[in-house]
Amino acid sequence: MTRIVFIGAGSVVFTRQLLTDLLRFPDLPELDIVLHDIDAERLEVARGTAEQVSARLGRPARIHAALDRRAALEGADFVVNMVQVGGIAATRIDLELPASFGLRQTIGDTTGIGGVFRGLRTFPVLSAIARDMRELCPDAWFLNYTNPMAMNIWWMSVVAPEIKAVGLCHSVYWTVNDLCELVGVPLEETVYRAAGVNHQAWLYQWEHEGESLYPRLRERIEADPELRRRVRVEMFRRIGYYPTETSEHSSEYLSWFLRDDAQIERFRLEPLVYLGISEDNVREFEDARAALAEGRELELHEEGDAAEYAPQIIHSMLTGTEREIHANVINRGLIANLPEGACVEVPARVTSAGVEPIAVGDIPVQGAAHNRTYLSVAELAIEAARTGDRELVKRALLVDPNAASTLSPERLWELADAMLAAHEGVLPSTLGGRAELVLP
Template sequence: MPQVVFLGAGSVVFTRQLLADLFRFDDLPALRLMLHDIDAERLAVAKGTAEQLLRRFGREAEIVATLDRREALAGADFVVNMIQVGGIDATRVDLELPARAGLRQTIGDTTGVGGVFRGLRTFPVLSEIAADMLELCPEAWFLNYTNPMAMNVWWMSVVAPSIRTVGLCHSVYWTVHDLCELIGVPLDGTHYRAAGVNHQAWLTEWSRDGESLYPLLREKIAADPELGRRVRVEMFRRIGYYPTETSEHSSEYLSWFLRSDAQIERFRIEPLQYIGISEENVAEYEHAKEALATNRDLELEEGAAEYAPQVIHSILTGTERVIHANVVNRGLIDNLPQGAVVEVPATVDADGVHAMPFGSVPTQGAALNRTYLSVAELAIEAARTGDPELVRRAVLVDPNASSTLTPAQIWALCDELTAAHAPLLPKQLGGEREFVLP
């Protein structure tokens, strides 16, 4: 019986969607679903969610919920990672503390100061997971959803290069989905390819019946001045290719927007937005808990859009499909650093996930990608060597931080964040957590 493990299953809304997408495949064999979380109450809600969906879809599966990660991982075939180290409290610190220093972010989970500190508190847990997997399920696929995506997948390649790690994010799919909806063209039958880094890949091909759809998008933008007041549209105008993450996310990866009140107004950006999103997620968890307690059906989104269920389905059934995946750059993108983590098209079949060599991304896009990857590289090296100065230098390289704060202010901010996150950070970096350097 194939075994699928969900780490961080207490993220019940995301667990619900992944399970629903998985259960929509009617040709899968019976599965053993191992749900793991460190929060017993959330884990119970995740189990109740899984049991309800199993009944509603009429599928066959064994569902086990456990607080013991090693129990969950023993014999696993697939490990789906969606942990959030520190939870909503750490997210508030990542956003609010820099904001008090004058540095604005919207989401703060991918790069920049928020992404760096989120990565630094996640790496020790990933190291523990990797050690358990090498012992208990060395052949399993590690399917990562946890941000910062590029940093986390890169870290896994450092501590456990033999583990088959793939980073999965739906941003490319939903970008194309929404663009097709915007110009009134059906998604089905559309051909698209994107490449770069996660949350900053470039839609280099987008066509239907051999004809590029970019001219239709340009016409739509020209006809609607309000569309021009979005970050991604401005990036498209200046770079020439559409980026694959939302305007809210994209605004904090560049120096162009959040440093200026006028730019925030012009491009309709909402600083600290992720705090509200996180609070909504907590409210949705409480709603799910109440629905299960009163035997009401949970609400489901239609369609199988998430990649992890598709990867599991392809490997178990041999169904071939194409996704976009985050993997180590080993000859995949010529003009981005080898060894870094990039996002490229990949085929999936019974033998696994196979990233496709892409060639070069547009030069102007690669220039932005390299800065993003430099932040990630310095954060990885800080954790690998235990050098706290590299943490500060990672933030210094970030375009948004350096456009707003002086070097001295960045150093002071990192000192404050280190103190605030101390229980979750390695001792070598000024925290309190025991951590063996790789």
């Protein structure tokens, strides 16, 4: 029986979405689904959620809940990772402490100071998972949803290169979905591909009946001044290719926007917006807990909505159904003008053999230039954790466009010291934190 393990299953709403997508496939065999979390209350809500989804969809599954990670991982075929180390308390530090220094972020979970510190506190957990997988399920696929995506997949390649690790993010799909609505073309009639880094890939192919849809997009933008007040539209106008993440998130990857009050107003940005999103996530958990306790049905998303990538991968590998997705993997000749060994986002074929990344050659040179800046931040953060060099943490921030455009090097050093102290309990032991870091 195929064993699928959800690590961080206490992310109850996302667990519900993944299980709903998975169990809606009518041609899957009965599955052994194991839910793991370190929070017993959240784990119990996840178990109740899984049982209700299985019953309502009429898809029997063996469902287990395990507080012990090693017990959960034993014999796994797929490991779906969605941990958030430190929870909302750590997220508040990532956003509010930099804000007190005058550094503005919107999401702060992938790049910049928030992304760097989220990565640093996630690395010890990833290393421990990798150690356990080597021993208990060495042939399993590691399907990662946890941000910062590029840093985490890159880190896994450093500590456990033999593990089949793939990072999954639906941003390319939803970007194209929204663009197709904007220009009035059905998504299913288009051909599209993007490549670059997660949250900053570039839509290099977007066609309908053999013709590029970019001219139609340019016409829509020129006809609507309000569209020109979106970060991604500004990036498209200046760079020439559309980026594949939301305007809020995209603003953090560049020096153009968050440093300036006028730019924030012009492009309708909301610093610290992720705090509200995080609080909504807490409320959604509380609502799910109450619904289960009262015997009420949980809300399931519509069947017509696109399935998440992890269920698609599992379905393809178990049934032989071939499909194409976008995946975050290590650059082994996939993008010629980005660093070899870094984590990149590319199209990928999914077959019964697994996820097969597609080499795309060079991506647009101006897009690659911006990608390399982010990859430099990621590389410095990874090297800081690996070597224990706290100065490299600070030098990573100095490379980040938004941070360096807002704060002087002296203030960045002070902010980094404050962040290192605030996150001490969850940072790697190599950096003076209290989280044991297992290195090969």
